[in-house]
Amino acid sequence: MILDRVKISIKAGNGGKGSVSFLRTKATMYGGPDGGDGGNGGNIVFKTNKDMNTLYSFRFKKKFVAENGSDGNRSNMTGARGKDLVIEVPCGTVIIDPVSNEVIADLESEDSVFVALKGGLGGHGNAYYKTSVKQAPAFSQMGEETKQREVILELKMIADVGLVGFPNVGKSTLLSVISNANPKIANYPFTTIYPNLGVVECHGKTFVVADIPGLIEGASQGYGLGHYFLKHVERVRLILHLIDISQSEGRDIFSDYETINSELKKYSEDLSKTPQIVVFTKCDMISEEEKERRVKEFEKRYQIDTLQICSIVHEGIENLKNKTLEKLLTIPKKPPIKVTKHDFDTKDKTSVFVDIDEDGAFVVTGGKIDNFLRGVILSDARSFAYFQDRLNQMGIIDMLKEKGLKTGDIIRIKDIEFEYLD
Ligand SMILES: Nc1nc2c(ncn2[C@@H]2O[C@H](COP(=O)(O)OP(=O)(O)OP(=O)(O)O)[C@@H](O)[C@H]2O)c(=O)[nH]1
Ligand SMILES: [Mg+2]
Known part of the structure; x- marks a missing residue:
């Protein structure tokens, strides 16, 4: 996890x-x-x-x-x-x-x-x-x-490549054959619950691949925890979009491709612009002729090139690694997230709040008071006189009077307490 x-x-x-x-x-x-x-x-x-x-x-x-x-x-x-x-x-x-x-x-x-x-x-x-x-x-x-x-x-996660696709299309299986990762693989949807990372070595270079849990229609709205998963793809530079070419489980390569792309786009415009390589998986499950036919039709319809693999017998894997690295070398690293200059560490030196405690004492709190009190040591008589003068000048006595302060009432400020004399 x-x-x-x-x-x-x-x-x-x-x-x-x-x-x-x-x-x-x-x-x-x-x-x-x-x-x-x-x-x-x-x-x-x-x-x-x-x-x-x-x-x-x-x-x-x-x-x-x-x-x-x-x-x-x-x-x-x-x-x-x-x-x-x-x-x-x-x-x-x-x-x-x-x-x-x-x-x-x-x-x-x-x-x-x-x-x-x-x-x-x-x-x-x-x-x-x-x-x-x-x-x-x-x-x-x-x-x-x-x-x-x-x-x-x-x-x-900082991965260079994200494996994206419907559940059960063979994302984790691919990660396990191209990298050092050892993800759980099983023949049911949503086997992968948390993203896995693997490091792929290719011609002396390395890149990091993230195996994302399967996406379904509505993922961008959070279906199947989609929102949570898509967050992990936000920073990848390249998406390997995996599609099960065997069309088992009633899948359809065209609608699968379009649904996933539309979810990426709904999640974020940036994500839909991330370069993709379409990878057909499970090519061993259909005949060579059928594969050729589907690939051709798909490539013609969308005007893109695709790759075909069979992870189980390691077919097309070297080619996929080479093409991925080649493509990665042409894509610049994404800039860091824009950090708004948000003043997190500002010290509150202006707020003043006046309240009446259960025992009737008038309580003054707030950043302005904290700041002001730093300069006062009340064991010193001159300092105390200065303190009362300043309360007046700061308008705090007026604020207290508006709340009903009169002679003889107790004013409480942090651990200081004194009787107010008009
Ligand atoms: N015949 C065949 N089966 C494959 C191939 N790749 C994966 N499978 C099988 O497909 C099933 C699903 O594989 P996974 O790798 O777990 O699929 P996934 O896309 O990670 O699935 P989720 O994590 O559930 O989204 C497993 O039973 C795999 O053995 C392949 O190339 N050929
Ligand atoms: Mg998986």
Whole structure:
């Protein structure tokens, strides 16, 4: 099974707190401020690992948290930076923001790296705030707190060639004879439930072939899990369109060909433009004359060349490999998925929400408050005065009054609580 879509939660490290400290030596009882800055939190980084083929490892581990930055220290010591958390994913992993459903990164090549979330900034220590007028600032800054976010990882297989066709036409059998893959083969439709990949060697070159589960009419709308399968063909450069020439099970080569093509087109216009080679399978099941007749009629009707194979006795296989490689060499690699510049890692510094708690306290939350609070250490009286002034200036007191705030009511902001006096 190829696990190809998983939702995980990620969180960058918080920034460390700035330190409040004053130099104290035998000689100087009250020296200058020497509180160092807090360290930045660690980033969340995605990196491709060419040895991974699936998203299996995310089946049980779904939560990833980078290390917090350490607090600043005395003697101007900056806190240690939190370690980045590097999450390894297979090549071909696409990262999607589940909120907007937009692709935020496409990790296609072997050395792709993507910083999804930056760690919180460390707060400044009191040494930072020393100015000519304020020689002994007794406050520092909090580290920036980061939020937990969710992302979807989706693995799109990177195959050069996709085997497409109705169920039971012999796709897996072909893959097993041209490549190192060992797919399940059986005489009933939908034997293949998950796509298989195989590497084909031809004249010292290799290409990757994906065996897609059988498609049926309505696949583009999801019949027979078609939608799920077609996704895997999106990035192939060449489609081998397999058709059972024996017309067993009441199949018809013309309607089969047209139905599959119409499903590809309904799924995506791009997919219908992907170059194709039509391959007739199971040629051993009809007479040579009948085969010639059908091939001729087909090629005339659609004005295309076709290949004929019999996988079971390895007939036409070398020719098919050569023609596939020849064709592949003429088709450029598809460009990576377009990544919209979607600002995933924006920090909310503007929102303000006002609510009334069950106990009647007025609660203020939001990114603007978080950001503002970083600059305030409330054990310091001057800082607290500044805090109240700013609440007024920011219009928050007015917002609270609109909600009915009056003298004597409690205002609660994060873990700070105080009585409002008009
Ligand atoms: N006579 C004959 N039988 C074949 C040939 N290729 C495949 N078959 C048989 O056809 C049946 C279906 O083959 P698969 O390779 O499983 O077909 P598939 O297209 O992968 O089918 P799904 O995975 O169900 O979509 C099996 O019984 C195969 O042995 C062939 O060239 N000649
Ligand atoms: Mg199969």
